Amino acid sequence: MDVIVIGGGIGGLTLALALHASGKARRVRVFEAASEMRALGIGIHIGSHAMKELSALGLEDALVATSSQPEDYAFFTRHGQLVYRRPFGKAAGHPYSHLTLLRPDLQRVMLTAVRERIGAGNFTVGHRCTGVEQSGGRVTANFSGPDGKALPPAEGDLLVACDGIHSAVRKQFYPGEGPFCFRGCNLWRGTTLRKPFLTGASIARIGARNSTMLINPLRSTIDADGNQLINWVCEIEGDVAVPVDWNKPARVEDFFANFQDWTFDWMDVPSLIRGADQILSYPMVDRDPLPRWSFERVTLLGDAAHPMYPQGGNGGAQAILDAAALALLLQTESDPVSALKAYEDSRLPATSKIVVQNRTAPPNVILDTVEQRTGGKRFDRLDDVITQDEMKAIFEGYQKVAGYQMRQDTRGSSSPGQAGR
Secondary structure (H helix, E strand, O other), X not given: OEEEEEOXXXXXXXXXXXXXXXXXXXXXXXXXXXXXXOOOOOEEEXXXXXXXXXXXXXXXXXXXXXXXXXXXXXXXXXXXXXEEEEEOHHHHXXXXXXXXXXXXXXXXXXXXXXXXXXXXXXXXOOOEEXXXXXXXXXXXXEEEOOOOOEEEEEEXXXXXXXXXOOOHHHHHHOOOOOOOEEEEEEEEEEEEEEXXXXXXXXXXXXXXXXXXXXXXXXXXXXXXOOOEEEEEEEEEEOOOXXXXXXXXXXXXXXXXXXXXXXXXXXOEHHHHHHOOOEEEEEEEEEOOOOOXXXXXXXXXXXXXXXXXXXXXXXXXXXXXXXXXXXXXXXXXXXXXXXXXXXXXXXXXXXXHHHHHHHHHXXXXXXXXXXHHHHOOOOOXXXXXXXXXXXXXXXXXXXXXXXXXXXXXXXXXXXXXXXXXX
């Protein structure tokens, strides 16, 4: 079986590795639109449920060596008051770590493995897919180069579109889909060198409603002064969306005012923002779930299939789970077309649920609840505002939908019907 993978991002790289590991594909070819694989992006979370799959592909040691492994998740009000804290990752009993690392480091580890295993000649850059055709049990991908000129097509038995949020393949099958769904929130992201905060292995979520911030380490002891590389993400409500571009540079003055007085005994947020080496912006956008992903010998994967809010670490994680499920089904199903349909039946409902969940009950729902009940003021006694049992139920409810719950990690290899649930 000759498989064409469109896109060299997280989903496409995972799929190439998983197909190679399965031994089912005679040849796997990855076509990436970018003319060179540059180190782009800032921080990313890889949940323990996704790390299970990457570990099975032999990537765990290399990823752990270039990452941080958070051990607790803590929620704070905009006044810096602790609301809720839970063990996280291996500290919560998961057999696989929850990793936080630079997206370029993740890409480097995965790309190195792909080139070594499928052959460097099967990973091609500068090929933007412009459309697909199917005939006689084969599928053809058409391409254009960086200059817009047509390039020779590629033909295979199957094609998997991992070409991201601006997927040309998705657009071919859904030409009238319209713009992204923006619901009034933009993100500003950066990385800053500073001393460890809280336990040194904490994820902190601060604020609620119109202004929220997520802070976590990406690397520890990065220099002789004992600094960590800290990742931060600011979420601010607004009426106008910033460009839908993961690597769009941003200005600190566009969002700083919302956080300029967030100075706590455990974190100086203004200093953290001002000390960033780069700042990027991105809108909180998604698309409504699709009725189907698979069309004979073509299917969608990752952001091409289910663009979702970039929170909870689910964008990359769900692409990894997609790839693992698809590779397993292509290995176990005798007919590849049936395998694509089974993959859709397995993964489409699970990811659709997360898309909707992120809109209505995102990870900061605990803080939103406290903010609403206190009117945004400091509290004297937390138990008068919200109980520990109520917060635990909220936290674990989101983890269950996102696929972080313990049951997902402690089973054997994910079966198609279990992946991501």
